[in-house]
Amino acid sequence: MVKLFIQKGDKSLKKEYLLEILARNYGKNYEINDIKKNDFGKYYIENGPEFSFTHVGEYLITAVSGSPVGIDAEEIKTVFKPVTIFGVAASSAKEYAALYTKAEAVIKYMADKKAVDLKDVDLSSSPLVLGETLDANVFTFVKGDYVLSVVTEETFVETESEEEND
Structure with a gap:
């Protein structure tokens, strides 16, 4: 499950x-120096959970999972x-x-293995990356004025939002 x-x-x-999320929700205590960045720009914790970040407007969104995950969010434009x-x-x-966030989430998902550029993503049928079918699930949500996409196995x-915990 992705949370x-x-x-x-x-x-x-x-x-x-x-x-804070890992300590409060998973009982895992890590230090800031435990968070590293791989050669493709993806953050990771050695032997830790998989995670991905995005931000949109005033929101910071973090996805935590037991398998690779990519996330992106965009504001729905009025024009x-x-x-x-x-x-x-x-x-x-x-x-x-929705299309843009799916493509960005695919890139973040793939950053565990290789660098992928937006031009390498095709969403015309199942997601294709560099001509190969992506073996993952794509979830897209609309929350207010924002679209959020998650790519995961x-x-x-x-x-869970901050407002739900108050």
């Missing part, structure tokens, strides 16, 4: 927020011009945001 943690916060504090992106025609701002995504 999403959504809170209002400064993106520069994403590592501190991750450490939109139809366009084809990642092999798919987007006819609304919501569709565009897991089959279930659970959301």
